[in-house]
Amino acid sequence: MTAVRRLDLLDPAEVSALGGIEIVARGVVEGFLAGLHRSPFRGFSVEFTEHRPYQPGDEPRYLDWKILARADRLFIKQYEEETNLRAMVLVDASRSMAWRGAADRLTKRAYADRLAAALGLVLLRQRDATGLITFDDVVRQVVPARVKSGQWARIVRALIDTPDGGGTAAEAALRQLTGLLARRGLVVLVSDLLFDRDLVLTALRYLRHRGHQVSVMHVLDPAELELGGPPEVRYRDPESDASVVVRPRELARAYAETVQHEIGAWRTACRRLGVVYHPVRTDLPFGLALRLLA
Amino acid sequence: MTFLHPLALLGLAAAAIPLLLHLFQRRTPPEAEFPAVRYLAEAERRTARRLRLRHRLLLLLRTVLIAALVVAAARPLVPARGGAAHAPTALAIILDNSPSAGATGGGRLALDRLRVTAHASLAVAGAGDRLFLMLADGVARGGTRAELLAVMDSVRPAAVRLDLVDAVSRAARLVGAEPLAAREVHVLSDLQVSALGDGHAVRPADVAVLVLAPTDPVANRGVAGAEVRDGAVAVTLGGTAGAAAGAVALVVGGREVARALAAPGEQVSLPLPPLSPGWRTAEVRLAPDELRADDARPVAWRVAPPARAVATAEAGPFVAAALDVLRDGGRITAGGDVRIGAAPAPGAVVLPPADDALLGATNRALLAAGAGWRFGPPGTPGPLADSAGLGLAGVPVRRRHALLGTGGEVLATVNGEPWLVRAADLIVLASRLDTAWTALPATPAFVPFVDRLVNGAARGERPVRSREGIPGVTFETRGADTIGATVSGLDPRESDLTPAGPDTVRRALGAAPLTDARFAATRFGGGRRGDLSTLLLVVALLIGGLEMVVAWRTR
Numbered sequence: 001m002t003a004v005r006r007l008d009l010l011d012p013a014e015v016s017a018l019g020g021i022e023i024v025a026r027g028v029v030e031g032f033l034a035g036l037h038r039s040p041f042r043g044f045s046v047e048f049t050e051h052r053p054y055q056p057g058d059e060p061r062y063l064d065w066k067i068l069a070r071a072d073r074l075f076i077k078q079y080e081e082e083t084n085l086r087a088m089v090l091v092d093a094s095r096s097m098a099w100r101g102a103a104d105r106l107t108k109r110a111y112a113d114r115l116a117a118a119l120g121l122v123l124l125r126q127r128d129a130t131g132l133i134t135f136d137d138v139v140r141q142v143v144p145a146r147v148k149s150g151q152w153a154r155i156v157r158a159l160i161d162t163p164d165g166g167g168t169a170a171e172a173a174l175r176q177l178t179g180l181l182a183r184r185g186l187v188v189l190v191s192d193l194l195f196d197r198d199l200v201l202t203a204l205r206y207l208r209h210r211g212h213q214v215s216v217m218h219v220l221d222p223a224e225l226e227l228g229g230p231p232e233v234r235y236r237d238p239e240s241d242a243s244v245v246v247r248p249r250e251l252a253r254a255y256a257e258t259v260q261h262e263i264g265a266w267r268t269a270c271r272r273l274g275v276v277y278h279p280v281r282t283d284l285p286f287g288l289a290l291r292l293l294a
Numbered sequence: 295m296t297f298l299h300p301l302a303l304l305g306l307a308a309a310a311i312p313l314l315l316h317l318f319q320r321r322t323p324p325e326a327e328f329p330a331v332r333y334l335a336e337a338e339r340r341t342a343r344r345l346r347l348r349h350r351l352l353l354l355l356r357t358v359l360i361a362a363l364v365v366a367a368a369r370p371l372v373p374a375r376g377g378a379a380h381a382p383t384a385l386a387i388i389l390d391n392s393p394s395a396g397a398t399g400g401g402r403l404a405l406d407r408l409r410v411t412a413h414a415s416l417a418v419a420g421a422g423d424r425l426f427l428m429l430a431d432g433v434a435r436g437g438t439r440a441e442l443l444a445v446m447d448s449v450r451p452a453a454v455r456l457d458l459v460d461a462v463s464r465a466a467r468l469v470g471a472e473p474l475a476a477r478e479v480h481v482l483s484d485l486q487v488s489a490l491g492d493g494h495a496v497r498p499a500d501v502a503v504l505v506l507a508p509t510d511p512v513a514n515r516g517v518a519g520a521e522v523r524d525g526a527v528a529v530t531l532g533g534t535a536g537a538a539a540g541a542v543a544l545v546v547g548g549r550e551v552a553r554a555l556a557a558p559g560e561q562v563s564l565p566l567p568p569l570s571p572g573w574r575t576a577e578v579r580l581a582p583d584e585l586r587a588d589d590a591r592p593v594a595w596r597v598a599p600p601a602r603a604v605a606t607a608e609a610g611p612f613v614a615a616a617l618d619v620l621r622d623g624g625r626i627t628a629g630g631d632v633r634i635g636a637a638p639a640p641g642a643v644v645l646p647p648a649d650d651a652l653l654g655a656t657n658r659a660l661l662a663a664g665a666g667w668r669f670g671p672p673g674t675p676g677p678l679a680d681s682a683g684l685g686l687a688g689v690p691v692r693r694r695h696a697l698l699g700t701g702g703e704v705l706a707t708v709n710g711e712p713w714l715v716r717a718a719d720l721i722v723l724a725s726r727l728d729t730a731w732t733a734l735p736a737t738p739a740f741v742p743f744v745d746r747l748v749n750g751a752a753r754g755e756r757p758v759r760s761r762e763g764i765p766g767v768t769f770e771t772r773g774a775d776t777i778g779a780t781v782s783g784l785d786p787r788e789s790d791l792t793p794a795g796p797d798t799v800r801r802a803l804g805a806a807p808l809t810d811a812r813f814a815a816t817r818f819g820g821g822r823r824g825d826l827s828t829l830l831l832v833v834a835l836l837i838g839g840l841e842m843v844v845a846w847r848t849r
Contacts, residue, residue: 250341
């Protein structure tokens with residue numbers, strides 16, 4: 001018997017080698033959904049559709065107790081979710097996202113694109129209206145949240161059409177984003193968060209104030225968590241051209257502490273705002289990253 | 295502080311290597327993109343002070359580590375009371391192996407005690423020291439410790455006397471010329487009074503003289519002198535004052551022929567038995583005592599019939615009177631084998647003619663006889679110098695002719711010019727034997743001189759000579775004939791083993807004698823230093839460990 005390999009649990013770089021965003025996203029979603037017993041994202045209401053005989057493994061809460069009482073037979077009630085969830089995925093396309101710490105890994109942007117596409121597909125299959133916004137120093141692509149057919153293709157196209165490293169994430173783009181999200185819904189921000197924290201938190205606070213359910217996927221390359229490199233190196237910020245000469249071996253411990261401190265600060269700040277925060281390494285399988293949002 | 299290897303301090307320049315590497319090895323580092331520079335800057339801001347401190351600490355530790363190793367290699371020495379190390383020292387050891395060092399005291403050879411102390415001095419010497427060893431022969435031997443130890447081990451009591459005052463003066467000058475931090479002279483001797491004399495050693499102020507104290511005095515007797523005189527051997531005894539009298543025996547041909555009892559300072563006469571003509575030897579022996587080397591002394595003499603001598607009228611009244619005395623004493627007989635004042639011919643003793651007008655004829659006769667000498671113009675007056683043992687030394691000469699010529703043998707001189715010459719079987723005198731020419735006829739030495747002249751010199755014989763050396767007799771020959779003998783023996787002063795007192799030693803050598811323990815504690819005292827190299831190596835080890843810890847924590 002041949003073992004079935006679920007793409008959602010494989011190394012992201014290996015999975016990405018199979019094809020473009022659509023292929024990868026579909027494969028990831030298929031595997032991801034196959035591993036679930038129920039819908040990962042519940043809407044505001046569900047609608048009953050039909051009965052079916054109970055099978056071992058079904059959850060008892062879905063048993064139709066009235067039929068059981070009348071006919072002494074086990075039936076399961078099946079529902080169809082309503083398409084009243086509006087989800088918007090925000091993808092950071094700034095220059096710092098187009099970086100990877102090793103040649104055999106995805107750039108943060110590539111990882112974010114595939115994660116966003118997979119997330120969009122999952123949501124659309126649940127008939128949730130799903131949209132996409134890409135941004136750097138300005139908003140680059142906007143795909144309004146829809147549930148109609150071809151929506152996922154438009155999302156994928158928008159991701160592809162957004163160039164790498166167009167600039168740095170700036171206050172203007174975040175203000176514009178909040179303006180585009182007029183109706184309340186689910187907002188998922190996929191970014192490396194390498195910009196002013198107060199600015200981002202202001203935007204997130206505004207979104208929460210507007211009633212949005214907000215999740216932040218903090219994309220990190222493993223090399224950003226553990227400092228390495230030659231004995232002495234000048235590291236240059238691709239966005240600001242600021243540079244610093246360091247000896248990685250000397251600074252590794254202090255750097256790791258600083259990064260963990262930053263992650264902790266983001267987590268604390270998001271918790272205060274009621275924002276779900278997840279640090280995501282670019283070597284984390286997509287399925288596990290999606291499960292963080294479930 | 296001084297250093298055993300000061301040149302090693304040049305390595306201190308290496309202490310600058312860490313700083314130079316820090317300054318000149320700052321290369322342009324490779325550049326790379328890194329988005330999280332803000333985290334780096336924050337991490338660096340948090341650790342900059344600590345890292346800077348560690349870097350400076352590392353630089354300091356490495357510099358101090360190198361400096362400590364270099365200084366340790368230079369062997370630093372600091373003044374200290376204990377320890378074996380000392381500053382580079384020029385050391386001269388005077389090991390007195392003169393004959394008296396062969397005396398035994400307490401069952402131990404005096405030289406052995408001195409040798410042990412000398413060994414100890416050399417054992418403490420270091421590679422930076424300059425070493426000399428002076429023995430009784432007065433020769434200063436320079437060399438390494440191993441070389442001098444080898445020499446020292448082979449040293450035996452010698453046959454020559456050592457003048458300690460002169461030896462210390464020369465050794466002090468020798469070490470004083472060495473450009474080292476300290477200079478010492480170790481005097482290892484039995485410190486006989488006779489070895490010090492009345493003089494005092496001259497030494498530079500910075501030369502320390504260490505004198506080993508002598509042991510308790512040992513009584514000794516020795517044969518100080520022996521010579522054949524009037525058919526007997528006159529023996530003079532030497533030794534330590536107060537030593538008991540002992541038997542003195544005369545041995546001829548392995549047989550004891552005479553015996554007497556004598557104490558140091560006394561003289562005895564041991565009669566010789568009748569012997570056939572020729573050169574003879576005998577030995578004067580004492581009963582064995584603490585110093586065996588001076589218990590025997592050889593004698594040599596020639597047994598010959600009295601010369602047949604006559605004086606002409608030209609010789610003058612003094613010579614005639616002397617010959618009468620000798621004839622009466624049986625030292626000569628009548629005959630013409632030796633003719634004093636005669637014309638030049640074999641066996642003649644030629645004097646200047648009383649009339650200067652005859653001087654030319656006499657010179658022609660000398661030339662005809664093949665003497666090779668002639669009378670010249672009048673020479674300057676002066677005292678006689680005797681090189682042949684004729685007893686003439688110091689006798690004034692008022693008038694003389696210069697003797698001109700070559701060849702033969704000069705037996706006496708005046709003012710360095712020949713006065714008595716033997717050549718071609720005849721004797722030529724530069725002065726007449728008259729009180730108008732020389733005071734010799736008026737001195738008691740005149741008759742013995744005439745005796746030796748006719749019985750010895752005129753026959754071509756030389757008087758028996760004596761010299762310092764290993765006891766023995768050496769004969770001098772000419773062709774098949776034996777014409778002289780040299781008797782070797784120890785210097786009679788060696789028999790007196792009385793050691794000098796502390797005051798005498800201090801006066802003569804400029805230092806008080808030291809006991810063995812005090813000597814050991816004082817040697818290299820001028821340059822004794824504690825060696826800091828071990829301590830520095832330990833410090834360097836600790837610094838190295840600390841450097842590793844700091845470097846590991848920095849990384």
